[in-house]
Amino acid sequence: AQTVTQSQPEMSVQEAETVTLSCTYDTSESNYYLFWYKQPPSRQMILVIRQEAYKQQNATENRFSVNFQKAAKSFSLKISDSQLGDTAMYFCALYNNNDMRFGAGTRLTVKP
Amino acid sequence: KAGVTQTPRYLIKTRGQQVTLSCSPISGHRSVSWYQQTPGQGLQFLFEYFSETQRNKGNFPGRFSGRQFSNSRSEMNVSTLELGDSALYLCASSTPDRRGDEQYFGPGTRLTVT
Numbered sequence A: 001a002q003t004v005t006q007s008q009p010e011m012s013v014q015e016a017e018t019v020t021l022s023c024t025y026d027t028s029e030s031n032y033y034l035f036w037y038k039q040p041p042s043r044q045m046i047l048v049i050r051q052e053a054y055k056q057q058n059a060t061e062n063r064f065s066v067n068f069q070k071a072a073k074s075f076s077l078k079i080s081d082s083q084l085g086d087t088a089m090y091f092c093a094l095y096n097n098n099d100m101r102f103g104a105g106t107r108l109t110v111k112p
Numbered sequence B: 001k002a003g004v005t006q007t008p009r010y011l012i013k014t015r016g017q018q019v020t021l022s023c024s025p026i027s028g029h030r031s032v033s034w035y036q037q038t039p040g041q042g043l044q045f046l047f048e049y050f051s052e053t054q055r056n057k058g059n060f061p062g063r064f065s066g067r068q069f070s071n072s073r074s075e076m077n078v079s080t081l082e083l084g085d086s087a088l089y090l091c092a093s094s095t096p097d098r099r100g101d102e103q104y105f106g107p108g109t110r111l112t113v114t
Helices: none
Strands: A001-003 A010-014 A017-019 A024-026 A033-039 A044-051 A065-067 A074-079 A086-096 A098-101 A106-111 B005-008 B010-013 B018-024 B031-038 B042-050 B052-056 B065-066 B073-079 B087-094 B109-113
Touching: A001 A086, A001 A098, A010 A017, A010 B065, A017 A033, A024 A074, A033 A065, A033 A074, A044 A074, A044 B109, A074 A086, A098 B042, B005 B087, B010 B018, B018 B087, B018 B109, B031 B073, B073 B087
Parallel strands: A010 A106, B010 B109
Antiparallel strands: A001 A024, A017 A074, A033 A044, A033 A086, A065 A074, A086 A098, A086 A106, B005 B018, B018 B073, B031 B042, B031 B087, B042 B052, B065 B073, B087 B109
16 A cells, blocks of 8 residues: 655745755655645645656756655655745655555645 | 536535436547546546447445546436445546556546535
């Protein structure tokens, strides 16, 4: 069975600083996809960043980047220059074989 | 393109009743997935439909069922509601093959069971 673990239930960061959210996963597959989704308070869940397991290069989307360590089964999200609008629940997710699993989420608060 | 829509947005039901939730995917998307989100259990996968067929199913009791129509719209039904079914039910659609493609989420239906 696939599992996704986010060990940090809550985190906070000062505006303009950098924060890293952790995610570890377990799967027996070699080809899979990893995602970070963001769910702002009372708003829809949206994709932040996506990583294909067969690609060694870490994905980057503007201020968001990942550190993908395939051997360690680790997929952390780094948010640079944090903004108040980054305040949200962040979910790490693993997909393969039509099976999508989410972690429990990390509640991130950006403080002014 | 219009986003994923879910109706109703809010629902209050009594224990023992049944409920049907609806999801309209983004035009052209043929895969629809349903999730249950609760503070205690987080996001849990219910099932996925692709081209009117259930392609994958999570670990939920048979009281939870779904279907997909030829226009890709999907419905989810919960029979004999229990207090523990109170949750935000999210629907997500994705591109035809969904081989690791992004899922687009709807706003959810907030179900309260009293």
